[in-house]
Each structure stands twice: as structure tokens, then as C-alpha cells.
Amino acid sequence: MRGEMSDEMIKIAELRDSEREAIQKIVSKVGTPVYIYFQERMEEQIRRFGDAVEKFSSDVEVQCYFAMLANHNPYLIRQILQAMEDNGLSPGVLCASEGHLRILSRISSLPRRLNIIYSDAFLDESKLSQFIHYLSSSEAYTLILILQTLQQTEIFTQKWPQIKEKMSEKFHVGVRIKLVGSSSKDIYSLYHGQNARFGLMRNNLQEALSKLKSCGISQVGFHIYPGTNILYLSELESLYNGLLQTIQKILTYNSGLELDFIDVGGGFGINYQKREFLNPDKVIEILKNIFSPLSDKKERILIEPGRTIIGPAGVLIAKVVDIKDEGSRKFVVVDTGLSHFARPYIYRQYHQVQVIPQNERRVKTNWDADAFIVGITMASGDFLAGDPLEDAPIKIERVEIGDLIAFLDVGAYGFCMSSNFSGLLKPPEVLVEGKNYYLVRERKEVGYLLAEVPLCLKSL
Ligand SMILES: Cc1ncc(COP(=O)(O)O)c(C=O)c1O
Structure with a gap:
């Protein structure tokens, strides 16, 4: 039943005495208004994801990518990536624009093994070249490009010979899917169905996959962004099931195409009034239940939380x-x-x-x-x-x-x-x-x- 599953939400702690003290001192130095971030709270959130990933690691391999959309302060990103590494998560970041790529490239002392997803609503040749530049960077460990439209797929396939030349096994490509049917009540959660702006559906999805196959790419990942600030596990569950069915259809229809990864995006919600957030443990459990029976190998699932980590x-x-x-x-x-x-x-x-x-x-x-x-x-x-x-x-x-x-x-x-x-x-x-x-x-x-x-x- 909606919102009633036990442990579905976790309470956010009240302001601590040490935090009040910090606020007071900071305001006396820099005045108001001021945004203040508590590293300890960021680490607590990351630890929760780290523990959840570890708990289900025998069934699925879950990789975590912090979504820079939620906060792109370079110092905070560096701390988040470091905390991921400290908590057993392979550090990863999702860039959604050229600006994000540039911010990332300016951060000093990034973790040695950094995973990057690049998924942009508007991708052109020059942005793609910038991203590919990371192929030769020593920091980048895994590079994932998500294609959102047919035009992006075309630009990518033209560049493919160049990428292939530089490429090692660290490069992966995926397509963004929008699910058939929409349950959106407002413009802010319009991520699926025929009126949604993002992702590929039906014929366009098939055409994009055919383009990739025609340049010899047999391993492809599939991505959805379920929706923003989702507060119910049941909602996530039904969207993940929609993705599962779509992937199964694609794989049946496209012989020779192999599943590389499943990227379920973020969207894990915070109820700001009640001050509680969706339990990462339950989210990962659902991912395991839905996607691990897909094949006999351990599936690679990517998550892109932003809000729950830094909110x-x-x-x-x-x-x-x-x-x-x-x-x-x-x-x-x-x-x-x-x-x-x-x-x-x-x-x-x-x-x-x-x-x-x-x-x-x-x-x-x-x-x-x-x-x-x-x-x-x-x-x-x-x-x-x-x-x-x-x-x-x-x-x-x-x-x-x-x-x-x-x-x-x-x-x-x-x-x-x-x-x-x-x-x-x-x-x-x-x-x-x-x-x-x-x-x-x-x-x-x-x-x-x-x-x-x-x-x-x-x-x-
Ligand atoms: C593709 C994608 N992934 C991840 C995120 C982060 O989502 P959230 O902050 O809700 O976890 C967003 C946010 O818009 C997004 O568009």
C-alpha cells in the first residue's frame, strides 16, 4: 500500500547543536543569506547507499553516480566523490551539460578511478569531442555516453571510428528510453509517454539501436529517468518494471544485441514537509528483485541520485x-x-x-x-x-x-x-x-x- 511499507522512508535528523554553533559562527563571518552544507550529513547519505549496495552485492552490481544537476559546486562534488570511495562505492558522477564537464575537469585531486556518465539534452560534435577527451585522461575509469535522440545517435556513430581508435574497455554507450504511457499529473513529472521531451520510444528507439548495430556496436545500455522526487517505492517499482519489459522486448527483437548496463537514473524523493527520504536500502532491494532474474549473469545497474545525497x-x-x-x-x-x-x-x-x-x-x-x-x-x-x-x-x-x-x-x-x-x-x-x-x-x-x-x- 502507498507509503505504508515498513522502513520505506527515513527521517532526517534535526539541526544538531554543533550545526547551530557552526551557523552562528559562519553568519558572523560572511553574513546572510548564505548556503551552508554539512559534510557529515552528506557522508551519512552516501554511507546509506554504500551499505545498501554492499548488502545486495551478491545479486547485482550497483554503481552510483552523483547527479551534478542537484548541485555543481566543485568542492562539494570532490567531497562527495571522496566519501563514495571511503564508503565502498566506486566514485561516479553524472554530467548533464558542457558546463558540468568543464567544472569536473577543473576539480583538482579527483579520485583515481572515476566513473563518468555524460547525458545531455543537446549534444553536438564539439561537446562529444570534449567528452571523448576524457578517454585519454588518467582519472576517468569508466565513461558512459547516454544518447537521448536520433540526431545524437547519428552524431555519435559518425564519431565512432575515432572513439573506437582511442577506446579501451572503459567506454560504454547507452540509449535513453521513455516509457509508453504517462501517469504525469503536472509538467514537472512529465518524463514518460508520448508528450515527454526526453528519451526514445518505439520506432525511434529501434532506429537508434539499428544505427548502433550497423557500426558494429553489440553491447548497449538502457537508461530511464523515472521521474523527479518520487516518494513511493511502488511508483518506482512500476517504472522499473516498465523498463524491464521494454528491455526484454528489445533483446528479443534484436538478436545479437547484448545488454551492457541498466541505468535507472535518480528521482529518489524527499518529503520536505515531513523531513524524510526514500530509504536507499529499499530502493536497491527493489532493483535487485526486478533486474537480477533478467539473465544468468550479475546485471550492472547504475543509479544517479542527486537530491537524496546532497538535499x-x-x-x-x-x-x-x-x-x-x-x-x-x-x-x-x-x-x-x-x-x-x-x-x-x-x-x-x-x-x-x-x-x-x-x-x-x-x-x-x-x-x-x-x-x-x-x-x-x-x-x-x-x-x-x-x-x-x-x-x-x-x-x-x-x-x-x-x-x-x-x-x-x-x-x-x-x-x-x-x-x-x-x-x-x-x-x-x-x-x-x-x-x-x-x-x-x-x-x-x-x-x-x-x-x-x-x-x-x-x-x-
Ligand atoms: C537524467 C537524470 N539523472 C539524475 C537526476 C538526478 O535526480 P534526483 O536529484 O532526483 O535524484 C536527474 C535530475 O533531473 C536527471 O535528469
Whole structure:
């Protein structure tokens, strides 16, 4: 039954005393707003995946790739990859754009054996060449290219002779599948069915496979991204079963084609209101149950988690700058907004908040009404906590101007979706590693807003 399987979700820990202490010290140094990431929490998540992979390792080989879509700070990626290595996972990363490839290439001291998946919605010759460049890099251990369209397959097959020449057994290719039939309720989860943008289906899928076969490629991987922020194991299970059936049909129809790997993407969800996430152990168990009977060899399953790894590790700290008291409603204004944290605005997914009272008290308020926490941009929908359309303000403890508010579990799709909308500058990012705090992204000066604008008109 939905959501009722035991151990399906795991609770996210409350803010710890040491974390509050770190927040206080960091704010005193870099001010607000600021994104703070706790290394310990990142490691806890990775350990969970490591333990789950280890537990089922006699039945399936599961490889983990951190999805840079969720967070592309190079220092954090380095720590994540290191933590993977420390927890028995072969370190892997999923790049979804040229920018991701470039960020990765700038990270110093990457693990010696790094696995990379490259899967881009728009692939051209030059991007493919950049990726292939990794073939000669000593760090890259396994390189996987996922083809998403027929055009990408064409570009790849033209380049194939060159790749083949440089190639060792470290290069693998796969195709992205969209499953027939869609259960999507909104635009944010439209990943399958005929109206979905991504992946190959029916004739196009067959044509792509024929193109690959015609250049002598007999081993192919299959990839789906099940959907974003999936909160029920049963939903994942049914999508994985859909993939299994598609793979079985393909292999029956295409004699000589061998299954190289199954890449089930990410999508493992966080319930931000309840502060709990899908149990990696249960996810891997389902993968084992569904895919291990596919053949008599141990299948290679790839997972690409982003949200579950870095989400619970991040907080956004903002300062209360104004409180508008309208009797039945209080509007707590913080020095951030949708430009820094877009998830509530875009997805109407509200995160839990924690008030961190400060000493300096100026305006006193009484708390006989519920509150919305709102941003400082000029957008009417800049509500960061409490849903105005559902008339659902939140209950928070007494808050005063100067207090800090921590937006919890914002490590994924937080900073990387930030912008300069409304003339706001992006916040800095800080990594907390034990008693050490590292600035991993600096705060920009106001002049930065003009940094890309030439001093005078530039004729082209
Ligand atoms: C192909 C692919 N893999 C992995 C991810 C990461 O997903 P999540 O952060 O939900 O685990 C995404 C996110 O959009 C994706 O598009």
C-alpha cells in the first residue's frame, strides 16, 4: 500500500547543536543569506547507499553516480566523490551539460578511478569531442555516453571510428528510453509517454539501436529517468518494471544485441514537509528483485541520485528584516527570496524552517497569529514558507527582527537554481567539515551585476 511499507522512508535528523554553533559562527563571518552544507550529513547519505549496495552485492552490481544537476559546486562534488570511495562505492558522477564537464575537469585531486556518465539534452560534435577527451585522461575509469535522440545517435556513430581508435574497455554507450504511457499529473513529472521531451520510444528507439548495430556496436545500455522526487517505492517499482519489459522486448527483437548496463537514473524523493527520504536500502532491494532474474549473469545497474545525497546536507540561512503584522496574518520578511531559493516559487514545495533567535532584539511581536515567511523580491509569489493559495500559513515560534531563519534540506536544486532576479546577488556557499568551515563560493559585490555588460556599446 502507498507509503505504508515498513522502513520505506527515513527521517532526517534535526539541526544538531554543533550545526547551530557552526551557523552562528559562519553568519558572523560572511553574513546572510548564505548556503551552508554539512559534510557529515552528506557522508551519512552516501554511507546509506554504500551499505545498501554492499548488502545486495551478491545479486547485482550497483554503481552510483552523483547527479551534478542537484548541485555543481566543485568542492562539494570532490567531497562527495571522496566519501563514495571511503564508503565502498566506486566514485561516479553524472554530467548533464558542457558546463558540468568543464567544472569536473577543473576539480583538482579527483579520485583515481572515476566513473563518468555524460547525458545531455543537446549534444553536438564539439561537446562529444570534449567528452571523448576524457578517454585519454588518467582519472576517468569508466565513461558512459547516454544518447537521448536520433540526431545524437547519428552524431555519435559518425564519431565512432575515432572513439573506437582511442577506446579501451572503459567506454560504454547507452540509449535513453521513455516509457509508453504517462501517469504525469503536472509538467514537472512529465518524463514518460508520448508528450515527454526526453528519451526514445518505439520506432525511434529501434532506429537508434539499428544505427548502433550497423557500426558494429553489440553491447548497449538502457537508461530511464523515472521521474523527479518520487516518494513511493511502488511508483518506482512500476517504472522499473516498465523498463524491464521494454528491455526484454528489445533483446528479443534484436538478436545479437547484448545488454551492457541498466541505468535507472535518480528521482529518489524527499518529503520536505515531513523531513524524510526514500530509504536507499529499499530502493536497491527493489532493483535487485526486478533486474537480477533478467539473465544468468550479475546485471550492472547504475543509479544517479542527486537530491537524496546532497538535499538533507544543506541549509539556507537568512535574516529576518521586517515583520508585517496584519492581525490574523504575519508576514515575516527575510533577506533572501526566490532569486536565491526558487523551489517554493517554481514547484510550490515548501521546506521546513527553523528559527535561530539572536540576541539583538528590537521590534517585539506577539504570536497569536500564523505566519508566512516571504522573500524580498518584487514577485507576488515569493513565499518561502506557508502556501498562500491553500491559505496555509505556518506555525513558527516567536520571531523577531534580526533573528535567523534556517530553510532546511535545501542542498539539492537550491543554489544551482539561483539567479540575479530582482537585482539580488547570489549568496555565498560554505562547507562545514567538523570544526572547519570553508568558503566554497564567495559572495559577489553589487558591481557583479554589471560584470557581463560592456562599458560601452559593442558593435558586432
Ligand atoms: C537524467 C537524470 N539523472 C539524475 C537526476 C538526478 O535526480 P534526483 O536529484 O532526483 O535524484 C536527474 C535530475 O533531473 C536527471 O535528469
